[in-house]
Amino acid sequence: MRIQVKTFGALTEILEREFYVTAGDTAELLTTLSRQHPDLAHRKLLVAVNNTIINTPVDLRENDVVALMPPYSGG
Amino acid sequence: MQNERYERQLSLLGFGEAGQQKLQAARLLVVGAGGLGCPVLQYLAAAGIGHIGIIDDDLVELNNLHRQVLYDTTDIGHAKAEVAARKLILQNPDIDIAFWVEQLCPANAAERLQPYDVILDCTDNFATRYLLCDACYLLDKPLVFGAIYQYEGQLAVFNVADTQGIKTTYRHLFPIPPDPMESPDCNAAGVLGVLPGMIGIHQATEAIKLLTGIGTILSNKLMTINLLDNGIFTFNIPQTSFDESSYPRSLNALKDFDYIQYCASVRSQIQGITIAELITTPAPGSPSLHSPRYIADAIGKNRPQAHCFYLSERQTQSNGRTIFLRPARQQPTGISPGGRHDRFKKLFR
Numbered sequence: 001m002r003i004q005v006k007t008f009g010a011l012t013e014i015l016e017r018e019f020y021v022t023a024g025d026t027a028e029l030l031t032t033l034s035r036q037h038p039d040l041a042h043r044k045l046l047v048a049v050n051n052t053i054i055n056t057p058v059d060l061r062e063n064d065v066v067a068l069m070p071p072y073s074g075g
Numbered sequence: 076m077q078n079e080r081y082e083r084q085l086s087l088l089g090f091g092e093a094g095q096q097k098l099q100a101a102r103l104l105v106v107g108a109g110g111l112g113c114p115v116l117q118y119l120a121a122a123g124i125g126h127i128g129i130i131d132d133d134l135v136e137l138n139n140l141h142r143q144v145l146y147d148t149t150d151i152g153h154a155k156a157e158v159a160a161r162k163l164i165l166q167n168p169d170i171d172i173a174f175w176v177e178q179l180c181p182a183n184a185a186e187r188l189q190p191y192d193v194i195l196d197c198t199d200n201f202a203t204r205y206l207l208c209d210a211c212y213l214l215d216k217p218l219v220f221g222a223i224y225q226y227e228g229q230l231a232v233f234n235v236a237d238t239q240g241i242k243t244t245y246r247h248l249f250p251i252p253p254d255p256m257e258s259p260d261c262n263a264a265g266v267l268g269v270l271p272g273m274i275g276i277h278q279a280t281e282a283i284k285l286l287t288g289i290g291t292i293l294s295n296k297l298m299t300i301n302l303l304d305n306g307i308f309t310f311n312i313p314q315t316s317f318d319e320s321s322y323p324r325s326l327n328a329l330k331d332f333d334y335i336q337y338c339a340s341v342r343s344q345i346q347g348i349t350i351a352e353l354i355t356t357p358a359p360g361s362p363s364l365h366s367p368r369y370i371a372d373a374i375g376k377n378r379p380q381a382h383c384f385y386l387s388e389r390q391t392q393s394n395g396r397t398i399f400l401r402p403a404r405q406q407p408t409g410i411s412p413g414g415r416h417d418r419f420k421k422l423f424r
Contacts, residue, residue, distance in 0.1 A: 006308075008227060008299060008301075009224045009225075009227055009258065010224065010257065010258055010259070010264070042254065042257075043253065043254075043257055044249055044251060044252070044253035044254075044257065046248050046249060046297075046310075048310045051308065051309065051310050051311060052310065052311040052313065053247070053248065053297070053310050053311065053312050053313060054313075055250075055315045055317065056315075067308065067310065069229075069299070070224075070253060070257060070258050071201070071222070071229075071248070071249045071252075071253050071258050072222035072223055072224035072227065072228070072229050072258055073199060073200055073201050073204070073222065073224075073258045073259070073260045074110070074199055074222060074223040074224050074225075074260045074261040074264065074266055074271075075107050075109055075110055075111045075112070075196075075197050075198050075199035075221065075222060075223060075260075075261075075271065
């Protein structure tokens with residue numbers, strides 16, 4: 001499935017802010033991205049599919065939007 | 076209560092005298108009187124929140140003033156909580172303000188939070204954020220959360236039930252703290268001065284809505300704002316389960332829990348090492364560019380004994396090894412004075 005990925009915060013230093021990628025589910029997506037960018041592997045990320053946060057792998061459909069967001073500490 | 080002071084909001088449809096009385100009766104604690112805390116305090120004091128508490132152990136510095144607009148140049152070196160209280164009472168003598176020049180810590184958290192109806196997370200480090208998250212959950216206190224990074228902000232209201240009775244916390248977003256170097260604070264990463272103003276005003280707005288019952292609050296929602304492209308997203312936070320074994324689930328356990336260690340030790344390979352040791356101890360593996368001497372030079376060998384850092388290493392694709400320095404336990408966030416982190420990133424990327 002071709003899906004859109006949006007990234008936030010310090011993740012944009014590693015990944016483009018918006019890009020398209022092919023993945024069948026969120027686990028495959030994260031594995032692919034971590035392989036391409038080893039810096040990602042240890043990161044604590046929030047994953048949201050179509051604006052809902054998930055914490056277990058979710059199947060992806062064509063044109064789904066996946067958001068990847070790190071925590072921010074600043075105040 | 077001086078009605079003339081509040082007449083422009085008293086005349087609001089849906090707010091009125093009843094809304095103002097709710098604000099007047101409210102007790103609200105602001106944790107952190109920095110970038111987020113300043114606008115939160117200024118607007119909530121002006122709005123007539125009857126009882127405001129401020130807790131912050133920090134002093135005003137010159138590099139705070141571009142964003143912490145409650146303070147002026149003559150306040151440099153003075154305690155933020157005290158200066159804020161003094162200025163806010165001039166802004167609105169109708170209200171009570173209590174302040175503590177101390178850090179919120181596991182030992183004092185329950186005592187400080189207990190008397191208040193609503194808590195605002197205006198902190199700048201993960202140790203205090205996770206402490207607040209857990210303490211507010213255990214005390215069942217609404218927590219209005221704000222956090223910033225460079226040009227982007229996050230907002231949410233935790234521990235407040237939606238119409239289905241569902242409540243979520245910061246742990247539903249990030250169950251485990253990140254490595255501090257993954258999300259550097261404003262000292263290390265920089266911040267546009269207006270950003271905490273915007274996010275703080277959103278936090279103050281959510282607090283007013285929560286107290287008066289007007290509008291819809293960000294309960295079980297995470298809102299993000301990006302100043303550069305004006306992008307605003309709102310994410311649903313489902314009430315999912317996660318491993319609760321690694322952090323305190325009672326107020327007694329919370330009192331003895333070391334959040335600084337907890338937030339600094341998320342990676343197993345971390346070890347404590349001083350800069351002096353870095354200079355004399357050979358690095359494991361090939362020293363080359365990343366020799367201890369090189370690291371010490373990079374972070375400023377003028378004060379080799381001044382800071383203790385945690386050192387961790389991991390493989391990267393590009394140069395074989397990246398070395399991250401993290402702040403000492405006494406300084407849970409950032410490497411201050413600012414700038415060294417940036418130098419470091421450039422050196423090791």
